[in-house]
Amino acid sequence: MKRQGILEELRVRGVRLTPQRLLILNAVAEGEGHLGVDEVFRQAKQSYPYMDIATVYRTLHLFKRLGVVTEVAIGDRLHFEIRDPDRRHHHMVCAKCGGAYDLAPDYLDGFREALMKEFSFEPDLDNFTVTGVCANCNAGPSDSPQG
Amino acid sequence: MKRQGILEELRVRGVRLTPQRLLILNAVAEGEGHLGVDEVFRQAKQSYPYMDIATVYRTLHLFKRLGVVTEVAIGDRLHFEIRDPDRRHHHMVCAKCGGAYDLAPDYLDGFREALMKEFSFEPDLDNFTVTGVCANCNAGPSDSPQG
DNA sequence: ATTGCTTTTGCAAACGGTAGCGACTGCTTA
DNA sequence: TAAGCAGTCGCTACCGTTTGCAAAAGCAAT
Known part of the structure; x- marks a missing residue:
């Protein structure tokens, strides 16, 4: 389903699917659009304690640039959701x-x-x-x- | 003209027109919507070297809240312009x-x-x-x- | 496997913006 | 004029985000 499609597309586009990136993508997907940066960070860190906040920022920006996630400004917080072109x-x-x-x-x-x-x-x-x-x-x- | 009207309205609303605030308002007005926070700061600091960046932020936020200025996001920079209800x-x-x-x-x-x-x-x-x-x-x- | 090159990461330092605090200003009341 | 009070200021410390850099990982060619 969706997750696989995204991974496939990233692969095709020559984007490295590192463990960190997968964890972050996962966290965003699980969060269903309700997670901010710090929450994504904490979520991912549970599975991989060396996870760095800078990596989270970098990866979220990358995903946004690639059209994989969407940034929603709620108040002064940024939330992230998986971007589904069909929805x-x-x-x-x-x-x-x-x-x-x-x-x-x-x-x-x-x-x-x-x-x-x-x-x-x-x-x-x-x-x-x-x-x-x-x-x-x-x-x-x-x-x-x-x- | 415009400038006077704003000052008059601020006075009526009970907002103190301190030298710092006047300098900042002036800078924004002169800048004609092209100035970012740092530029407003530098501009105002020329006339009053003790001017602090925190005061600039506080004042611009105040002006925005009062409807005196408008914030325009250009790229990742915020620009400020005098808000004219007729325009x-x-x-x-x-x-x-x-x-x-x-x-x-x-x-x-x-x-x-x-x-x-x-x-x-x-x-x-x-x-x-x-x-x-x-x-x-x-x-x-x-x-x-x-x- | 080894080498060389590129990308990505983790860490730490830097940056922009904000909030707390004590000092100062300008009102109000006496 | 002095005292009291609220609002504002400049300074500093702080927090979230970004950047620089060296180490690590991945990939391609040998």
Whole structure:
């Protein structure tokens, strides 16, 4: 399934699949998009105590560059999720409660087309996140009352 | 004109207009949206050598919170510009050449309305920036050839 | 297997940004 | 004018992230 496909693709692209990288990929996959850098680090370190935080950063950046993972900014924290081209989506993040919601890509189709048509500007919306206030917090603000 | 209006409003809101804050506001205004934190710092320090970088950060955050300045992410750098409610706009930033272009707010009106109508999610698009590849770089990539 | 070359790693130092703290400033009240 | 108080400042220590570098690992050719 998914995991194998990714590994296969990395191999084809000539990316070395070191034990460290596999552990990090695994951690991100298990975390299902909810893990930050430090959590990925701790997770991977459990299996391999020599794991270094710098390696985690380097590897996550590598994976992002390769299109294997996606970075989602939630508040001031970065979360990582496996990128599945068949399940592309954007994210809505509530600035009050910190909740994150997936958003179907077609909500931005019009925007993308307008930019391309009018400015020949090709937007990169893959890692797109829109912040705001979610329905719950708008109704009855729980985090910062009297907002 | 503009500058005076801002000062007046800050005064009314009970915000102290210290020399440091005035220098920082000035630097941002003079920079016309092209200055990063360090440049604002250096600029302000010329007039007042005791200026501290922490004060610059604190003040810029304060101004942002008060709606006086806007933060624009260009690459991994944050730029600051005076926020003029009558001239609201978003930004397009080219990932290749780093160029930044203003974008009329109505390009996102449809998006905003869809989110509010369908999810009761009230997006904060004030500091919105979309990255991508501009017309020039798409035609003849100057920065990273053979992209 | 051995050699030579490239990539990756772990460590440590450096960097950018933030937070704590004591000193100072500018109000308010007397 | 003095005392009290809140807000702000500069300094320093700190935390998360990045970079430099030498050692290790992987790969290709012999």
